[in-house]
Amino acid sequence: MNNMSPPPRDHNKGPAFNPDLVDELATKADEVADAAGEWKDAGKIESNEQAQKANDFLSGARQLFKEIEERRKAQKQPFLDAGREIDAAFNRVKEIVERAANLVKPLVETFLREEEAKEQARKAEEERKAREEAEAAERARKQAEERNDVVGQQEAEERAEAAREAEAEAQKAESTKLDSATGGGKRTALRTRRYVEIANVNQAMLHYRMRPEMTDLLLRLANAEVRSAKGNPIKIPGFDIKEERKL
Amino acid sequence: MRQPTPLSNLLRWHRDSLVGKRPPIHENDPHMGWFKVRMVRGGPYVPARIWIDREICPLTGELACDERLLCEIDGERRDVRREWAWLSKNPISKAEYDELCSLRQSIEAMAATHAPFNLQEHVIRPICP
Incomplete structure (x- = not known):
């Protein structure tokens, strides 16, 4: 067709x-x-x-x-x-x-x-x-x-x-609904939105410690700190600082 | 009766430079060796050398005339005293000198010594054709 x-x-x-x-x-x-x-075929550089x-x-x-x-x-x-x-x-x-x-x-x-x-x-x-x-x-x-x-x-x-x-x-429990005056609008009501504030940062971090986003964030913060040390000695609790020589 | 200067003495400055000892550089005191220079900024390296020109009597082993240093840059003879200041900045081993000469033969564009050498246009391979 x-x-x-x-x-x-x-x-x-x-x-x-x-x-x-x-x-x-x-x-x-x-x-x-x-x-x-x-x-690559030529192999090791001698x-x-x-x-x-x-x-x-x-x-x-x-x-x-x-x-x-x-x-x-x-x-x-x-x-x-x-x-x-x-x-x-x-x-x-x-x-x-x-x-x-x-x-x-x-x-x-x-x-x-x-x-x-x-x-x-x-x-x-x-x-x-x-x-x-x-x-x-x-x-x-x-x-x-x-x-x-x-x-x-x-x-x-x-x-x-x-x-x-x-x-x-x-x-x-019933929420109070608000209807449209003309029929053209939607009926609406208050919705309950839940949100958080940090009450205990240590417990909060422990709770999320296994999440990959937490690992990524920690690595990002620590790597930035190591870079800003510009080669000077530095210790960051919870991290091993390693070195490699690269081009 | 003059004995020729031993080669090891003649090459002492060059040898010390290559191992990083930083021997002194005096304007009027050139030394034998192999070097590389650029004729223009970003241009390809050209090989240079300073060698000893002397005549040794085959019978006595003594000098038949004065020893003198000669200089060549990119195959052209140059005044060694005039060129010494900038040659001395880049001493290279004999092997590197030979490799540079070989590379210049295999990459035509390296003959254009007064133009920047574009590595994008000339992809360097392990064994140049």
Whole structure:
């Protein structure tokens, strides 16, 4: 079955970068890769002269790497600039709306919190009344039992059951909902958001000690401290400081 | 009757430099050895040498004429006293000198001694063609 819909408008646009430039750099990179293979095949470096040549190979590779990186950034920069320009234009307008909403949100929050407080007070009162009714029903039941008043007992038990149901109903937690005035808006309610503050940093770190993010953070902090010591002796509790000689 | 200066004496300055002893450098006191220099900043290394020119009588083993130091940079004769100041900064071993000569033969671009040598254009391999 043929797809009769037209292709997207800019489907023939081509890549966002200069492919000839990338091809040129790829050719140079291929030569470096090829030479690297020869170096690897040549095996251990045994003479100073060979080491110097290998050093020149590395210098050339580094220079090429740097050139590729510079060209990449140059190709990408116009897009980054355009992205920033678009963000700035749209964010300015978004911010106006966000600020406007933030002016009114606290008003609604305050209203809802007050309504919730009123509702909680009302339910507490209902619960108290239901409890008292249950206690009164229990007293009436006992009195009817002493009098051998079967009807009286039954009535008292029915009162007690009704009081228990009313108490259970009063204990149900319900959040105060706010409906739309016009029907066009969503119903809303206060939500409970839980958040933390650090009460004991030692216990907190112990709790998360097995998490990889914790390991990464600790290594990052310690490595930064070792670097800033600039070769001077340093001790960091909990860490072994090692050394290796590298190019 | 003049005895030729022993080779080990002639090469003492060069030998001491190579092992890091930093022998003194005096402007008018050049020494025998092998060296490398650049003709321009970033340019390829060119080999240089200072050697002794002398005639030794095969019968007596004595000098037939004065010993004199000669200098060559990139295959061209130069005034040893004029060139000594900058040659003395970069002494190299004979092996390195030979390797440099060989490298210059295998990489054509190294012949352009007055232009920076671009390692991106000339990828260095373990065995140059």
